[in-house]
Each structure stands twice: as structure tokens, then as C-alpha cells.
Amino acid sequence: MSRKNKLRLFGRTKDLESQIDKFLDKLSESTVMFRLGVRTYLKEGANSEFEAKLKTVNELESEADGLRRNIENELYTHTLIPDARGDVLGLIETLDHVMGLYESVLWAIAIEKPDIPEEFNAGYRKLTNMVVQASDALVLAARSFFRNPHSVGDYNHKVMIYEKEADKISTQLKLDIFGSDLDLARKAQLRNFVEQIDNVADWAEDVADRLAIYAIKRTV
Amino acid sequence: MDPSILIFLSSGLFLGWALGSNDAANVFGTAVGTRMVRWSTAAIICSIFVVLGAVISGAGSSHTLGKLGAISALPGAFMTALAAAISVYLMTKSGLAVSTSQAIVGGIVGWNLFSGQPTDTKILTTIVSTWFICPVLSAIIAVILYKLLHLYLRKAQLHLVRMDAYLRLGLLLAGAFGAYALGANNIANVVGVFIPATPFPEIEIGGLTLSAAQQLFLIGGLAIAVGVLTYSKGVMMTVGSSLGRISPIAAFIAVVSHSIVLFAFASRGLEAWLLSMGLPTIPLVPVSSSQAVVGAIVGISILQGAVGIRWRVLGNIVIGWIATPILTCAICFFGLFFLQNVFGQIVY
Numbered sequence: 001m002s003r004k005n006k007l008r009l010f011g012r013t014k015d016l017e018s019q020i021d022k023f024l025d026k027l028s029e030s031t032v033m034f035r036l037g038v039r040t041y042l043k044e045g046a047n048s049e050f051e052a053k054l055k056t057v058n059e060l061e062s063e064a065d066g067l068r069r070n071i072e073n074e075l076y077t078h079t080l081i082p083d084a085r086g087d088v089l090g091l092i093e094t095l096d097h098v099m100g101l102y103e104s105v106l107w108a109i110a111i112e113k114p115d116i117p118e119e120f121n122a123g124y125r126k127l128t129n130m131v132v133q134a135s136d137a138l139v140l141a142a143r144s145f146f147r148n149p150h151s152v153g154d155y156n157h158k159v160m161i162y163e164k165e166a167d168k169i170s171t172q173l174k175l176d177i178f179g180s181d182l183d184l185a186r187k188a189q190l191r192n193f194v195e196q197i198d199n200v201a202d203w204a205e206d207v208a209d210r211l212a213i214y215a216i217k218r219t220v
Numbered sequence: 221m222d223p224s225i226l227i228f229l230s231s232g233l234f235l236g237w238a239l240g241s242n243d244a245a246n247v248f249g250t251a252v253g254t255r256m257v258r259w260s261t262a263a264i265i266c267s268i269f270v271v272l273g274a275v276i277s278g279a280g281s282s283h284t285l286g287k288l289g290a291i292s293a294l295p296g297a298f299m300t301a302l303a304a305a306i307s308v309y310l311m312t313k314s315g316l317a318v319s320t321s322q323a324i325v326g327g328i329v330g331w332n333l334f335s336g337q338p339t340d341t342k343i344l345t346t347i348v349s350t351w352f353i354c355p356v357l358s359a360i361i362a363v364i365l366y367k368l369l370h371l372y373l374r375k376a377q378l379h380l381v382r383m384d385a386y387l388r389l390g391l392l393l394a395g396a397f398g399a400y401a402l403g404a405n406n407i408a409n410v411v412g413v414f415i416p417a418t419p420f421p422e423i424e425i426g427g428l429t430l431s432a433a434q435q436l437f438l439i440g441g442l443a444i445a446v447g448v449l450t451y452s453k454g455v456m457m458t459v460g461s462s463l464g465r466i467s468p469i470a471a472f473i474a475v476v477s478h479s480i481v482l483f484a485f486a487s488r489g490l491e492a493w494l495l496s497m498g499l500p501t502i503p504l505v506p507v508s509s510s511q512a513v514v515g516a517i518v519g520i521s522i523l524q525g526a527v528g529i530r531w532r533v534l535g536n537i538v539i540g541w542i543a544t545p546i547l548t549c550a551i552c553f554f555g556l557f558f559l560q561n562v563f564g565q566i567v568y
Contacts, residue, residue: 013381013382017381020379081381082254082255083254084380088380145380147378147379148377150374218380
């Protein structure tokens, strides 16, 4: 921390606040990039644009990691928010994992380059959209945890709805895949991608569940 | 200065030390217990402001105690303070909520009984009524402040981290105010009984004149500060658990309400202002810091649905109201008897 910051009243607080905000910005940015990456692959395959999106998600993930470490360090070395810092760390770490999931889906696509038949394209796109909406609602829930814990429930509710919808889409997609006359190896590969993408929404729901408890603790 | 004065003052200083080690926890206990404020920071701020409060605003409540009984001989004052210190110690040992204010009043009445001086029942009634008013007033103030703060926080939507920083600063400021109010209000318990019997000459330090009473307040304030610095840590660490789990915001409200009440019962400025507005004044009386804090916390608990009320704590307070002054009165009476007849001291 700079000397100027030390002299500023609540300098450390503002720094930490902006780091948390930046961390959440990285998450919503990587959500956009994830969606664009999957869409690009579905439309045009693993071209340079897809590679660019993968690279951006990687960069965002490692920047977020750096921010997460700084936040943890700051919270513990200066014993800030002693009654809620465990919750804040739990939240930041589980949110960080969402970015890890985006990264692994995109990496798997880049490595395996699955050949997705045209008829399943719409299903994958819908699933990705639903998952991304769940993530977006989660980011809003996380932001409101810091500023207005009373409205966390509203956003959490949306996360649950999107997660349920994503489950429905993924089940239908898997039924369609296994009802087709593709060979078993391709069916298994395609199912694997469905599950990997759907996993993001499942994880978002888990984080939302935790967040609900953290928010209740804050409003009591 | 006659060195025997210091020997006689020792009981008051001991009482001051006990007060500092116990009551600093009312001001900073929850802040330190929840690790929002470091103990060392709390102890230094508390010590400084307790001395300032005692010297600057200590006269009001001391004056009222003086009206209850003007102890005219040093050995008598010594015994009165010692009786209070002993009963505070005994009551603390038996886990009862104890107040030095109630102890010293019992002691003065004991001296009055022994010396055959009449006790002004009007003053006594005023003092006793404040023991009831103090926690109730503190509860009412806490409820109002809690409601207001709650409304503000919902509107302001402060970031968790910023709220934490504001709360830390708030706890420090409230603690400083609380320590000042504690010094102003409770210094009367520590050295009030010595005022009529110790005619110190006035001292001038760099244009500031310290009257005899203020010198006593300074010495008493320092004794409280020593109590804070040497023995308050353990009490502060445990105060959180004894009062139940409360949020840092509730802790802040409790300290502010406590401080307002103690200040109101000590401030001559406020008294003069109320008089000038034609309003009824608040008697300047030493009240119990612990009971003010407990009153505030009970108020907040009632607001939150009364799940957190501990009836045993309330029961202890009521027992303390009755037992502390009676016990001190008895100890003082018999102590004076021994001091006069065994040690040959003039006690009145």
C-alpha cells in the first residue's frame, strides 16, 4: 500500500472494496467470454476467435486468482471484518471455482474438438445460455451480499430457477444424444460436454445456497 | 502533603483500580471481544479519557454524594471507601452484578448511621430511583438508536468492508466518549467521599488551575486508568460471552447508549441547558456502568423479539440493588467501630 493511501482516511478499506468489486467484475467478464467461446465453437469450430476467447478466460481467471490472494491476505493480516471474513473468503473461493469450471470446459473443447452434429447445436446453445444466466444472477447475489444483504434472496431465487431449467435442458439433450444413431464413444463424449457445461449451473446453485446463509448471518 | 493522606486515600485508589479493571469492559469489552479493536488501543484510549472525564466533569455527581453525607474525617472516608471496595470484591466473587455506585452510597449511609448524622432521605430517594431509571433509560435510548441506525443502514447500502471500517471508528469514538462519561460519572464513587476531608492547596500548571477536588479526581482517575491497564484484559475478553452473542452493531449501540446515560447523569452543562429550557433536570448521580450496558442490551434484545433476554442477569441486577448497599452499610458501620475503638482514629 502506498504512503498516500496510508494517509487517506479509510484508504485500506477503499482498496479492499475495489479489489472485491474487481474480482466480481472478472467473474462477470469471464461469464460473457465463456458464452461467446462456446457459441463461436458451435458456429464456426475451434477457430482463432474461439482461441482468443479461451485465452481471455485464462487471463481473467489468473487475474482473479491474484485478487483473491490479495483479498485473503488483506483480511487476515489486518483482521478486517472479523465476524464475516470466513464467509467472505468462502464466497470468494467458491466464486473463483466458477471461473475454473469455464476454463476447463473451454480447454476440453480446445483439446478434444468434439464433432457436434447440427441437430444438437441448439440444445448446447440453450444450455450454455441458461448456465450463463445462473452465473450472472449469482454475481448479482454476491454483489448484493456486500451492499444490501436483504436482496440476496431475490437473486438466489433466480439462480435456482436457471439451474432447474439448465437441468431440464441437459436431460433432454442427453436423451436426444443417446436416442440418436451415433456410435457409443461419440455419445459418451457429447454427454460429457453436456454434463461439464451443466455443472457450472449446479455449482452456482451450491454457492447461492451458502450465500443465503451468509446473508442471513449479516441481516440478523 | 502529609504522607498519611496517601495511606488513607489507598482504599479509594483500590476502589478506583477495581472500577477500572471491571468497568472498562463495559466501554470496550464487546469491541475487544469481537476483535474489532485491539486491547492495547482500547486500554490507552480508555485510560486517557477516563482521567479527562474525571478531572473535567467529575464535580457534578460528587456534589450529590457530598449532600448525602459529608464525611468530615479522613479515617472515616478511608473506611467508607474500603467498605465499598470489600463489598464490590465479595459481590464480584459471588457472581452478582455489582455497582460501585451502590456500594459507596451504602457506605455513606453506614457512616451517617455511625456518626449520628441524619441521612437526607430526599437525596437518598433520588439516588435510589436513578438505579432503576439508569438501565431503563439506557434500554429506551438503545432501542431508538438501533431503530434509527437500522433504517439508515438499509438506505445507505454500505459495502460490508466499509461498514466494518466505520464500525471500528465508531466503536473507538463511542469507547472514548464512554470512558469520558465513566470517569465523569463514577469518579465520585472513587474519591468523592474524600473531598470534604482533604483540603489540598490549589495547584497552577501552565495557566490551568486544579482545585483540591480536581486533584483528587486526577489521582482517582489515574487509579482507574491503572486498573484498566493492568487488569481489564481478561474481563474484556470474557464480557462478550457473558452478555451473549451480539453483533458489532448492537455492541456499538450498547456502548453509545451507556455513554449517553452516564454522561446525562454527570453533566452540569446538560443540567444547565435543561434548566434554561424549563425542562425537568436529570439528577447528577453516580450510576452503574454495568447496569447501563445490560439495560441497553436487554432493550435491543426486546426489539429483536426478546429471544436473547437472560432473566437470570436481570434477577442478579435486582439482587445487587438490594444487597450491595446493605452489605456495604453493614461493613462500613462495623469497620468504623473498629477503626475508632481499636485503632483510636477519629472517624467523624
